[in-house]
Amino acid sequence: MNEFNQQPAIEEEGMTLQQLFHIVWLNRALIFFVTLWIAVIGVIYTYVIVTPTYTAETSLIVDVDVETSGTSEQSGIVVAQNLIQTYKVFLVSNLVLESVVEDVEGLPDGYSLNALRNNISVSTTTSVLIINISVENASPALAQEIANTLVTNSIAIADDEENGFKLLQSKLKMLDVAELPTSPSSPNKMLNIVISVLLGGIVALGLVFVKELFNNKFQSATEMEKYLGIKVIAAVPGTMKERKQVE
Amino acid sequence: MIDIHTHILPHVDDGSPDMETSISLIESEIQQGVTDVFVTPHFYRYREYLSSVENNTAIFEEIKAEVKKRGLKVNLYLGNEIYYDLDTLKKLEGKKVATLNGSKYVLIEFSLTRETEDIGDAINDLTAKGYVPIIAHPERYPYLQSLNDYQIMRRMGAKIQVNSGSLTGYYGKKIKKFVWKLLKNDLVDFVASDIHDFRMSTLKVSYDMVAKLFGLERANKIYNNKEIFE
Amino acid sequence: MMELFEYRNVVIESPNSPEAEAYRKLELNIRMSNIDKPLRVIQSTSATPQDGKTTTAINLAAVYAEKGKKVIILDFDLRRPKIQRAFHKSNDIGLYDFVVNDKDVHDLIIRDESGIDLLLTGHKLSYPHIVLQSNKVIEMVNQLKNEYDYIVVDTPPVLSVTDALVVSKFVDGVIYVAAYNQTRKDNAKAGLEQLKENNANIIGAVLANIDVRKSQGSYGYYYYSNYDTKE
Numbered sequence: 001m002n003e004f005n006q007q008p009a010i011e012e013e014g015m016t017l018q019q020l021f022h023i024v025w026l027n028r029a030l031i032f033f034v035t036l037w038i039a040v041i042g043v044i045y046t047y048v049i050v051t052p053t054y055t056a057e058t059s060l061i062v063d064v065d066v067e068t069s070g071t072s073e074q075s076g077i078v079v080a081q082n083l084i085q086t087y088k089v090f091l092v093s094n095l096v097l098e099s100v101v102e103d104v105e106g107l108p109d110g111y112s113l114n115a116l117r118n119n120i121s122v123s124t125t126t127s128v129l130i131i132n133i134s135v136e137n138a139s140p141a142l143a144q145e146i147a148n149t150l151v152t153n154s155i156a157i158a159d160d161e162e163n164g165f166k167l168l169q170s171k172l173k174m175l176d177v178a179e180l181p182t183s184p185s186s187p188n189k190m191l192n193i194v195i196s197v198l199l200g201g202i203v204a205l206g207l208v209f210v211k212e213l214f215n216n217k218f219q220s221a222t223e224m225e226k227y228l229g230i231k232v233i234a235a236v237p238g239t240m241k242e243r244k245q246v247e
Numbered sequence: 248m249i250d251i252h253t254h255i256l257p258h259v260d261d262g263s264p265d266m267e268t269s270i271s272l273i274e275s276e277i278q279q280g281v282t283d284v285f286v287t288p289h290f291y292r293y294r295e296y297l298s299s300v301e302n303n304t305a306i307f308e309e310i311k312a313e314v315k316k317r318g319l320k321v322n323l324y325l326g327n328e329i330y331y332d333l334d335t336l337k338k339l340e341g342k343k344v345a346t347l348n349g350s351k352y353v354l355i356e357f358s359l360t361r362e363t364e365d366i367g368d369a370i371n372d373l374t375a376k377g378y379v380p381i382i383a384h385p386e387r388y389p390y391l392q393s394l395n396d397y398q399i400m401r402r403m404g405a406k407i408q409v410n411s412g413s414l415t416g417y418y419g420k421k422i423k424k425f426v427w428k429l430l431k432n433d434l435v436d437f438v439a440s441d442i443h444d445f446r447m448s449t450l451k452v453s454y455d456m457v458a459k460l461f462g463l464e465r466a467n468k469i470y471n472n473k474e475i476f477e
Numbered sequence: 478m479m480e481l482f483e484y485r486n487v488v489i490e491s492p493n494s495p496e497a498e499a500y501r502k503l504e505l506n507i508r509m510s511n512i513d514k515p516l517r518v519i520q521s522t523s524a525t526p527q528d529g530k531t532t533t534a535i536n537l538a539a540v541y542a543e544k545g546k547k548v549i550i551l552d553f554d555l556r557r558p559k560i561q562r563a564f565h566k567s568n569d570i571g572l573y574d575f576v577v578n579d580k581d582v583h584d585l586i587i588r589d590e591s592g593i594d595l596l597l598t599g600h601k602l603s604y605p606h607i608v609l610q611s612n613k614v615i616e617m618v619n620q621l622k623n624e625y626d627y628i629v630v631d632t633p634p635v636l637s638v639t640d641a642l643v644v645s646k647f648v649d650g651v652i653y654v655a656a657y658n659q660t661r662k663d664n665a666k667a668g669l670e671q672l673k674e675n676n677a678n679i680i681g682a683v684l685a686n687i688d689v690r691k692s693q694g695s696y697g698y699y700y701y702s703n704y705d706t707k708e
Contacts, residue, residue, distance in 0.1 A: 216661050216662045216663060217658045217659055217660060217661060217662065218655055218656075218657060218658065218660060218662060218665070218684060219657070219658060220684075221684045224655060224665075224682055224684055225682070227662055227665070227666065228653075228665060228666060228669055229669075230653070230679055230681055230682050231681045231682065232681060232682045232683070232684055233503060233506035233507065233510065233652070233680065233681030233682065233683065234499060234500070234502055234503035234506060234681075234683045235499060235683075235684045235687050235689070236496075236499045236500055236503060236529070236532075236533060236536070236683060236684070236685050236687070236689075237485075237487060237496040237685070237686070237687065237688070237689050238529035238533070238685035238686035238687070239483060239484055239485050239529070239532045239686075
């Protein structure tokens with residue numbers, strides 16, 4: 001073997017940044033179309049497939065009667081704060097929800113209470129005696145109705161002397177009435193589009209790099225030299241054979 | 248019309264058996280509108296059609312005389328339909344087989360069943376020596392059933408001759424479908440009868456079909472291809 | 478099934494093009510690889526068919542002819558000869574007549590108008606690998622060595638048949654061709670290993686089918702060769 005030609009057969013293949021950019025450039029069509037398609041799918045999904053949901057918001061205030069509960073204003077508030085967690089659970093209890101299902105025409109009898117519970121979110125902020133309630137529904141009117149019914153019914157049940165809920169009686173008052181939501185709270189169209197495009201880009205680049213990784217044909221003389229272990233003494237045009245001319 | 252492929256020469260192959268039949272066949276050609284007939288007997292080693300050029304010429308002169316005697320209005324030319332093998336080129340150079348009317352055009356055929364010769368090499372070798380090969384009825388070869396094959400053959404310098412019978416379905420539906428596809432893609436140079444007997448008098452019928460579908464100009468280009476006289 | 482084989486000799490057709498320059502560079506590098514003992518009998522082969530070995534062979538021969546050297550191409554691809562296509566010659570006489578009919582090889586050599594001499598294969602020979610090893614053929618090549626400045630030998634791909642390996646034993650050097658984005662790396666390596674095992678003198682590798690214009694000077698990445706390049 002002619003020593004002049006022996007190159008050490010280097011197994012490891014690193015890549016320069018320039019080579020990376022070149023690969024991206026070579027595959028620009030693939031990248032463009034994959035990104036486009038995934039973005040289109042994302043858009044179709046967002047605009048057509050997903051049913052927009054509306055959120056109606058209402059709130060309750062926990063109105064503590066300082067006098068009846070005890071010693072001082074401050075302790076009344078402390079008591080109220082401790083009981084807020086109870087109120088939160090009460091609001092979405094089966095008792096309350098059943099009455100909501102009964103009263104709201106849009107909810108058929110036998111509507112799953114768990115499903116309803118999942119659409120209701122109750123939140124509080126520490127040291128604030130206000131309970132915020134949001135109800136999600138595909139129909140804005142229904143969302144509003146459920147929210148308001150929930151609040152009025154829970155207050156009614158709480159205040160009903162027959163039930164004997166001493167803890168809750170006369171404590172809850174509606175604060176904000178739920179308004180009819182005008183625009184959907186989800187899906188967030190803009191966000192979805194951006195995510196689709198980014199996702200498309202990531203998938204496309206992933207495809208490109210997988211393709212390059214599995215490419216078992218020579219892409220450069222340097223690659224050929226490294227892989228074969230002999231010097232490349234020329235890079236020539238050759239002939240592109242035209243096998244397929246028709247069809 | 249010009250018919251470049253006929254087996255009208257009597258006695259020498261599987262075409263006309265005798266002079267009388269030959270004359271009748273010629274009359275039928277004239278009746279269909281043919282003005283120029285190339286008489287192309289087989290030269291086919293494996294089928295033992297080995298009639299020499301001298302022999303063919305002698306019989307050819309007889310036919311010409313007979314035709315003149317009867318006052319039939321037709322021009323006759325002599326050639327061969329050569330089954331191509333590795334000796335063909337040598338035979339051509341040695342004038343042991345004939346080109347079409349002594350021109351540079353050579354009518355060659357290949358196996359109807361399997362690809363036994365490299366057609367590409369055949370075309371290359373013939374064109375390298377200045378001949379123009381005309382491939383006889385390639386639409387009948389099962390190994391040449393793609394448009395790409397015909398593109399390549401023509402690009403290499405060969406001409407394509409299809410049988411009028413292929414257009415009318417004489418060889419079956421599949422070949423008929425394919426040959427019309429060839430026509431549609433303008434891959435045909437000549438349409439000829441390859442007439443052996445009366446069943447194959449399909450020139451006029453097929454001409455009308457082509458004229459109807461592609462127009463008179465196109466029909467004339469392939470049924471009346473004057474290139475053969477250049 | 479028809480296959481189209483068209484070979485472009487850019488050195489002859491467009492001598493001032495960068496494509497032709499690429500082949501001149503090949504010739505230069507061959508010369509530089511062994512200055513003390515000039516390589517005059519050069520074999521062109523590859524791992525697999527259609528990798529570009531025949532095109533490389535004919536263009537290399539054209540470079541020698543253009544320099545005024547006396548050069549001959551031996552088509553030793555006896556199974557699928559292509560040199561007659563490349564120069565549009567009839568393959569009616571060739572090596573067959575030398576081997577079987579004992580004709581004088583000088584009567585079989587074709588002179589092409591480009592100044593390149595050709596020895597085609599002629600009719601098909603049986604047992605090509607045996608023929609190519611025979612003393613008769615080897616002596617013929619040695620005789621031609623005295624009459625020509627350069628001999629370029631076209632052989633079949635290494636992985637197809639053993640003919641290339643057989644020939645590599647009596648040539649001065651082998652150039653190993655692989656096609657950009659076409660030849661499989663593992664095949665190329667396998668073919669090369671076989672040549673090495675046979676102690677072939679491998680001058681170097683050639684990367685074929687690249688677009689010379691888009692890759693001037695760098696040995697980085699390439700694009701496909703543009704078939705219809707104008708000068």
